[in-house]
Amino acid sequence: MTRVKKVLRTSSVLTGLLLLCLSHSLAAESLPRCLFVSSYHQGYAWSDGVEKGLRDTLEGRCRLDQVNLDTKRIKDPVTISKKVNALRRQIDYTQPDVIITADDNAAKYLIQPYYIDSDIPFVFCGINWSVNNYGFPASNITGMIEIAPIKPLMEWVTRLVPGTQTASYIGADTLTEKKNYERYRALGKKMGITVKQNLVPSNEQWKEAYKKAQEDDFIIIGSNAGINDWDAKGTIQSLPALTSRISITVHEWMMPYTSLGFTKIPEEQGIWAGQTALAIVEQGMKAEDIPIVANRQWDIWINQSLVTPTGIKLPGRLQQRAKLYNEP
């Protein structure tokens, strides 16, 4: 091949690549701009699940920029403030068509102080239980609240254990667990069930509480976050022998110690936030016209090693839907 032909061929390839890049760039420019603000960091399982649902939904329909506030690891309010201010400057500069936030801290540090009833629509997700603390609802804000499926879980267990009257709540002795217990207690009250509180500081005490809870109709397993001497293996090995009552939980990480679990699905949060953002930027809907909703899906887990000792036969449709927990 002559030198001229080589030059021509190289020029053609380069021109083609240039045109391809240009067309991609133009296409991206023509898409609406979406800004995703994660309260946490990438690599955190919950946040990654939310992000995955969001990105799958917005793929090719929105130019998505992401900012991670990283508040799981950064607790210093000054640093967080600096990050938020930088984020605000970015918002002013880029003027996104919609801002999507995940989890409470984004609402706490960004939306509530600066953007309530602003012109920029916000779609939140992953805010726990209630938005009242952040000044929502507002005209420019909608989204999905993260609700632990304690009600369906309680309803299920009352169907599995007819005539239940008492239940024990076992968790770490922390403020969060106290709040969680309160939800169960209030719900139990509506359902005519007395929920007893057993918040403990140590693994041994946790086992003792579990053993004692066998006296109630069922056991509610709260989070062990806060029990510093937690012996996972020993606990797992000891529980079947101690178990005669069914136990339930909404924490996926507590399934090794629980018979039945209903756990939230982070992708549902991300998908809803994405759908809502698209309804705003594509269909022109206003945020206030889209109701704030709660998550409605959850995963069902069954730990057969802790179901069998109870003598309860789980319904087929429950088993069909459930994911079986297997000991590692």
Place this chain on the structure above:
Amino acid sequence: MNMSRTEWAFIALFMFIFTILAAGGASYITLQARTHQFESDAARIQVSVLESLGSSRGLIIAMGTLYRANNNIDASSFSLIATDIKATNPAIRHVAFAPRLAQEDRSDFEDSLREEGFPTFSIRTSKDDVDHIDFHLPLIFIEPFSPMTARFMGEDLASRPGLLEDINFSVAANEPQLVFFENFLDSERQLGFLHPVYSGTTTPWSSLEREIHLRGLLVFTLDPQQWKTGDDIDSRTVISLSYSADEKEQQTIILNDPELDLTDSLLSLDRSLKLPHFPLSLNIKKPVGFAELINSPIPYITLLGAIIGFIIPRLVISRRKVVRQEQATKAELSRIRRHAETTLQSIGDAVITVDPYLVIRSANTMAEQLLGKGGTDLIGVPANQVIKLTDESSGRKLALFDLREHDLSRNHIILNRADSAHIPIEIDIRHLHGSHEEDMGQVIVLRDVSTERELSQELRYQATHDPLTGLMNRYAFDQELQASLKSAHRRDSHHVLCYLDLDQFKLINDTCGHMAGDIVLKQISSIIHSQLRARDIIARLGGDEFGIILSDCPMEKAREIAERIRLAVHDFRFPWEEKIFALRVSIGLVPVTDNAHSMTELLSAADIACYSAKERGRDQVYAYLHDDESITERHGEMQWLPILQEALREDNFSMALQPIVPVENNTLPAIYEFLIRLNRPDDLNTLPGSFLPAAERYDLMREIDAWVINHCFELISTYTLPEHAYFSINLSGQSLTDPQLPTRILQAQEKFSIDPDRVYFEITETSAITSLAATIELINRLRAQGYHFALDDFGSGFSSYSYLSRLPIDLLKIDGQFIRDIQVNKIHYTLVKGIREIAEVLDVATIAEFVENSEIVEVIGSMGIEYMQGYHCGRPQAAEEILKEISP
């Protein structure tokens, strides 16, 4: 095949009709097929719709049953169940549930939902007087649950206009109710099923109980587009549904209308189908557009029709033309047959056909004539009975059908007729074969060649004989000479070739005309022939040339015969128009022996020998000998040609002057005659007698004369000459007939500023008479310019006073042969005296040549001859010397 306009019009009409018929038929069939397909599609759509509706109805009943069996279907379970139902029947767009809620429970319910993560939840009713509402049916579960459908969470279905009646009807009928929704969920218009869900494990029996135990309402919305389930349903099919809850209500149409461009729709297929058990009628429409027809077989069938419409009439026309051509061919064949028969009858050959048994079946008129029998006498007769042949050369009888190839090819077959006539014929026999090579007999062609033979002999004679004299011609003579030469070589025989040339014949021919010449030639031929032996061969070789081969004849005998011929010619006199001409013949003899190499060499030698005879004074016989010096010279004469050509190129000629002086009267001016000389390398000037014959023989005289004229004029102009100095220049006979000569002279005159009065041109008597008319014209033209003319050598030729009187000359030179001995020869004296007297009458001065002594001077002086020329008066000298002498 060429077609007329009418035929093209016929084809076009057929094509048009067939095209229309094909297009119409194809359109009809296509439309029938489309209609059938449409009916089939419509039926399938109807079935599909009914199936889908039935399926939806069955599923909503099943889901109602599920609800009865399970009091605690939460959102997650509902989502799973709804997803399964939608997967079972894709025509179900939404699945929703609205629990029945007593008015007094409304606030608690709303609070409960708000606590469960729906902070803005509220039950929305369409009616203002909420207080009169007994219960609510707020939507709480909607699947698919999306931002769009989530807006309808809390909508009270019981307050929707008209929907409560449908619900009540459904409760009363205990049947799912098909309803029409406007602005519901994510669609402005859609159908759906309502199905009440009751408390308890069994459906209450009575309508009242069902009202009391109503627990909630299941809602399915439907997607009619999914009813066209079959992939093979035409995508252009337009489906619409007419919904009518009762007869009075305005029908609401739900369109399932694909985006179609109906502008090209040629026609539309419509069906309206009532759907049993449902307040629906299904309207199905399918446009049939032009593009669809184009894509159908119609164009191809139409094209096929056009092609058939073209081919059929074309075939018909072709067939008719073929029939016509066959008829024409038959007529033509008939005509050709008649023509052939006529031709056969009229041709000059006898044509006879015989059958395989050699019996005559036909014979033309010529055959009847040739065989000397009538047609009826020939037909049916065996051919060999009437065609009897003999070999002319051997006299052997020949059997007709046994003739071999070599028999047929020769020309010596004689037909022996019954009347004893013997006719030379040529015969040709051809076998006739049928299309399968079967023997059909023979055709015998007999041709009477009597006339041809006579003509052939005549032609042969003409080809070898001179038509004028009847002697052999040159061609035949050459053949004979060649044969004689061969014979000399083979048998050492001796023959003699004679070459004869008539002297003075040209003069007779030119002066008396060709007719006289022809008569002379005939008579001379006869005279010569009479002198020959029987075995000798004589031929006329050219105009006045004859050749004779004296076979087996020694040279002495040949001389004798030649001498006899010469004498016979010498004695011959030819009278013509009161004149009597004498002829002479010069004869050259050449022996034809084995020494002769070729015929050309022989003829050349004979020609030279003849020329030598002429040179020796004509009327001579000259025999060629191998060591003959004369012949050698003659051969040498031929060498003059390149010398003369070179002399002309290189100016190797020179001029001499000889004076012509007055005899007594010294008052006359002298005239100087220019005489040409050839300069040779040995410094010896060659006299003209040596080379002029060769120049004449090789036709160089015109060029030599031109050189002489130019050179003489140049010499005259070079010197200052006295007033009365005159010069004469000789012109050859060849120049006299040269039409360019006057122009050439006048150009030279102009070039050298010559006074024409000083110049005399001398022409010989013979050459002047030979070209008399041209000579007279030349003399007149140049005399008009001032030139003078002298007639040279008068008396040596014809000495015709008649001609002399016609030539406008100024001087007459009397031939020297009469002057040389005039003092002793009385005849010459008398002749010269007569010439002088005639010249005086014609007022022409005379010149006596060859004046070599004073005695001659005296004689000619007494006669009154004006000028004389000869050695006595002055020898020729170089022209420059004379000119220098006479220059003052």
